[in-house]
Amino acid sequence: MSEHEPTPTPELVTVKIDGKEHQLPKGKNLLEALLDLGEDISYFCYHPGLSVAASCRQCLVGIRGSMVPSCQTTVSDGLELESQSPTVLDARRQMLEFTLVNHPVDCVICDKAGECTLQRHYMDWDGKPSEIDHEKVEKPKKVDVGREIVLDAERCILCSRCVRFCQEIAESPDLVFEYRGNHETLTTAPDRRLDNSYSLNTVDICPVGALTDKDFRFKIRVWELYATRSVCNGCAAGCDTEVHHRDGRIYRMVPPKDWDMNLNWMCDDGRRTYKSVAAQRLTRPLVDGEPAELDAALAAIKERLEPLLAQDRGAIGVVLGADASNEDNFMAARMAYDFLEAGHVYLADSPDNGLGDDILRRDDPNPNRAGARGCARGDLGSSEDLARDLADHKLEALYVVGDRLDLSDETLGQLRGLKLVVVQASEPSRLTDKAHVVLPAAKWAEVHGTITRTSERAKRDLSASRFGRMRPAVEPPGMARPHWDWLKRVGAVLGVTVEFESAHAVFQEMKKQVPFFAEAQWGGKIPTVMLRFAGRRG
Amino acid sequence: MPARTKVVTVKRGLWENLYLPEIVRGLGVTLKHFFINTLGPKSKRQIVTIDYPDVVRELPERYRGVHRLNTREDGSVRCTACMMCATICPANCIHIEAGERENPASRDIEKFPQVFEIDELVCVVCGLCVEACPCDAIRMDTHVHMPPVEHRKDAVLEKPELMSRGTKSIAVDGGAGPDWRDKYTDLGSLTQIYRPDHIERDRERPARR
Numbered sequence: 065m066s067e068h069e070p071t072p073t074p075e076l077v078t079v080k081i082d083g084k085e086h087q088l089p090k091g092k093n094l095l096e097a098l099l100d101l102g103e104d105i106s107y108f109c110y111h112p113g114l115s116v117a118a119s120c121r122q123c124l125v126g127i128r129g130s131m132v133p134s135c136q137t138t139v140s141d142g143l144e145l146e147s148q149s150p151t152v153l154d155a156r157r158q159m160l161e162f163t164l165v166n167h168p169v170d171c172v173i174c175d176k177a178g179e180c181t182l183q184r185h186y187m188d189w190d191g192k193p194s195e196i197d198h199e200k201v202e203k204p205k206k207v208d209v210g211r212e213i214v215l216d217a218e219r220c221i222l223c224s225r226c227v228r229f230c231q232e233i234a235e236s237p238d239l240v241f242e243y244r245g246n247h248e249t250l251t252t253a254p255d256r257r258l259d260n261s262y263s264l265n266t267v268d269i270c271p272v273g274a275l276t277d278k279d280f281r282f283k284i285r286v287w288e289l290y291a292t293r294s295v296c297n298g299c300a301a302g303c304d305t306e307v308h309h310r311d312g313r314i315y316r317m318v319p320p321k322d323w324d325m326n327l328n329w330m331c332d333d334g335r336r337t338y339k340s341v342a343a344q345r346l347t348r349p350l351v352d353g354e355p356a357e358l359d360a361a362l363a364a365i366k367e368r369l370e371p372l373l374a375q376d377r378g379a380i381g382v383v384l385g386a387d388a389s390n391e392d393n394f395m396a397a398r399m400a401y402d403f404l405e406a407g408h409v410y411l412a413d414s415p416d417n418g419l420g421d422d423i424l425r426r427d428d429p430n431p432n433r434a435g436a437r438g439c440a441r442g443d444l445g446s447s448e449d450l451a452r453d454l455a456d457h458k459l460e461a462l463y464v465v466g467d468r469l470d471l472s473d474e475t476l477g478q479l480r481g482l483k484l485v486v487v488q489a490s491e492p493s494r495l496t497d498k499a500h501v502v503l504p505a506a507k508w509a510e511v512h513g514t515i516t517r518t519s520e521r522a523k524r525d526l527s528a529s530r531f532g533r534m535r536p537a538v539e540p541p542g543m544a545r546p547h548w549d550w551l552k553r554v555g556a557v558l559g560v561t562v563e564f565e566s567a568h569a570v571f572q573e574m575k576k577q578v579p580f581f582a583e584a585q586w587g588g589k590i591p592t593v594m595l596r597f598a599g600r601r602g
Numbered sequence: 603m604p605a606r607t608k609v610v611t612v613k614r615g616l617w618e619n620l621y622l623p624e625i626v627r628g629l630g631v632t633l634k635h636f637f638i639n640t641l642g643p644k645s646k647r648q649i650v651t652i653d654y655p656d657v658v659r660e661l662p663e664r665y666r667g668v669h670r671l672n673t674r675e676d677g678s679v680r681c682t683a684c685m686m687c688a689t690i691c692p693a694n695c696i697h698i699e700a701g702e703r704e705n706p707a708s709r710d711i712e713k714f715p716q717v718f719e720i721d722e723l724v725c726v727v728c729g730l731c732v733e734a735c736p737c738d739a740i741r742m743d744t745h746v747h748m749p750p751v752e753h754r755k756d757a758v759l760e761k762p763e764l765m766s767r768g769t770k771s772i773a774v775d776g777g778a779g780p781d782w783r784d785k786y787t788d789l790g791s792l793t794q795i796y797r798p799d800h801i802e803r804d805r806e807r808p809a810r811r
């Protein structure tokens with residue numbers, strides 16, 4: 065179905081388009097082949113990740129004098145077709161007019177306006193005043209169809225993309241059409257709601273604004289947003305994502321819409337992870353619970369750690385974070401093994417939550433458990449091991465990277481007895497309350513860095529890279545900094561000079577030193593773009 | 603192209619170079635006008651200033667005054683928070699926060715501006731917001747100058763103030779319907795220009811249907 069296996073180089077055949085000969089791969093979907101050639105063709109119902117419905121008739125081409133939907137035709141030898149002749153363009157215009165017969169044209173309040181396919185086609189192809197002179201059929205508006213989604217049935221152009229998505233990708237047939245002809249209406253299937261874990265993808269692929277996201281609804285117009293490419297940190301799958309933001313605030317996360325990454329979906333929970341970026345955050349270093357200046361915090365670490373370094377390095381513990389990037393964990397591992405020569409290295413991660421499925425989501429809710437393991441030189445202790453070592457008084461100092469260390473009250477109480485507990489975290493927690501020194505950390509949406517995706521994702525393996533790349537969409541709050549940068553600064557006060565100017569520099573060093581990352585790619589520069597110039601979505 | 607310059611030499615004789623006599627002559631001109639305009643016969647007076655604000659000059663029809671927000675038949679604001687005006691505004695002085703109507707009747711427009719603010723001090727009075735508005739919600743035809751303010755923030759007009767000058771729009775709520783061509787043969791009547799006295803009049807105007 066949506067499996068994309070590496071196909072052998074296809075045979076090229078000659079196809080005549082508007083009298084001009086082209087070499088096209090045999091058997092390829094004609095619409096896609098034409099779009100690849102740069103032909104200007106309108107379409108609504110076709111989606112490269114879904115089966116072909118050929119219901120909108122917007123992609124018509126002329127073959128042997130009749131109009132044929134190109135999305136339902138494959139490239140064959142000797143095919144001759146018209147794609148830009150006046151008759152074909154007229155046919156497409158008339159189809160567009162049909163599509164608009166019952167459409168309310170309420171772009172003014174429609175969240176899709178600005179990235180709407182219907183709007184775009186109308187502007188590009190038609191642009192003339194309505195000639196419809198009868199009352200439009202009224203259909204239900206503002207229907208609460210699911211946990212995350214509102215439906216405006218009047219805006220729906222009946223392309224069935226959402227219906228097919230639910231059946232084919234989400235494997236949950238939640239949507240159906242009822243009535244026929246002029247009165248055909250999208251609705252939920254009997255006894256069902258649009259509540260599957262991937263429902264918000266229907267909002268993206270809907271070519272119009274019929275399905276809108278409750279969380280995003282009316283917050284901002286899309287053309288006011290800026291898009292930054294990053295990777296979701298919601299689970300170990302590490303889906304590629306676009307973070308849409310403005311003025312330092314994130315408004316939504318959506319899958320990137322590149323054609324060659326066409327099977328990009330995201331789960332609903334993943335899309336909401338942006339909320340934690342704006343949650344209550346640590347913005348200043350804390351020393352013994354009191355806000356402190358940066359230098360004072362670093363001095364406090366130096367003062368309390370140096371006696372230990374002279375005596376018993378075995379009693380120092382370092383905790384890597386399954387929520388921190390590869391670069392962060394690499395720096396933490398270097399500090400632990402090369403400099404502190406710490407006796408104990410642990411991994412802080414959240415336990416598997418059983419929410420995984422064979423579509424995208426993994427059971428492992430940590431974005432980078434694999435990367436943290438990849439940085440380790442030897443086994444990493446678990447948080448149970450940490451609790452045991454604390455109980456056995458094996459530790460004198462503890463250095464924690466990340467927010468994922470979850471200890472019981474009893475163990476937290478034992479932390480008090482240590483000489484030094486340093487926590488690099490982004491949010492206040494029971495652990496930061498107990499720490500001697502807290503350094504505020506930046507979150508994934510605020511940093512450059514890479515994460516390691518756990519495994520092949522079930523329904524797609526297109527990006528082919530095991531490593532996802534994060535790019536900063538917003539500024540970290542207050543004095544928060546990336547973990548690697550804190551580790552560099554702490555190293556510097558303790559007398560280790562590390563000359564990393566950027567996360568990229570750390571990445572290159574990591575790639576050189578750790579065989580696990582030999583294949584890793586930093587990824588090209590993808591600039592942040594304003595969506596005003598980004599075309600359509602869906 | 604090189605700039606063309608013309609050199610003009612002013613010839614001054616001894617009389618001009620003596621300086622004082624010319625000063626006295628200049629004062630004479632000033633005093634002549636002063637006395638004509640104050641003591642002289644009314645027909646000869648040439649006063650171009652007016653006693654603003656007691657006397658107000660008549661403004662041109664399309665004068666752009668402070669903004670106002672129009673209302674629907676039911677008195678609610680016509681604006682749908684579509685952000686067209688805020689987007690086109692070259693001064694970036696329109697701030698709108700959209701909200702969703704609590705329990706709209708089925709055909710009501712769901713979106714409305716919870717916050718609508720215009721900083722009249724930042725506004726460059728270009729009128730683009732009025733051009734951009736698809737809902738005939740924002741207008742600048744109030745013929746009202748922005749009054750001077752003591753604090754900058756007082757120049758930020760908020761929704762209630764903007765609506766206080768609002769009237770019902772000449773557009774029909776919900777659209778004129780598919781037979782609009784037959785209904786409105788005289789399109790000229792739809793493009794009347796507002797005057798301050800119309801604002802009072804239009805508050806009472808019955809709905810056009």
Ligand code: SF4
Pocket residue numbers: 219220221222223224225226227250266269270271272274275
């Ligand atoms: S809601 Fe959108 S995606 Fe679904 S059938 Fe209608 S137009 Fe197509």
Ligand code: SF4
Pocket residue numbers: 296297298299300301302303329330331332333334335424425426
């Ligand atoms: S599957 Fe995981 S990585 Fe992908 S969007 Fe969902 S939470 Fe994010």
Ligand code: SF4
Pocket residue numbers: 687690691692693694695696720724725726727728729730731732
């Ligand atoms: S008149 Fe021009 S500058 Fe003033 S609010 Fe309107 S668009 Fe902005």
Ligand code: SF4
Pocket residue numbers: 680681682683684685686687688698731734735736737738739740
């Ligand atoms: S005043 Fe007009 S253009 Fe501005 S947001 Fe309201 S409806 Fe849109």
Ligand code: FES
Pocket residue numbers: 106107108109110117118119120121122123124133134135136
């Ligand atoms: S895209 Fe081909 S029929 Fe809809």
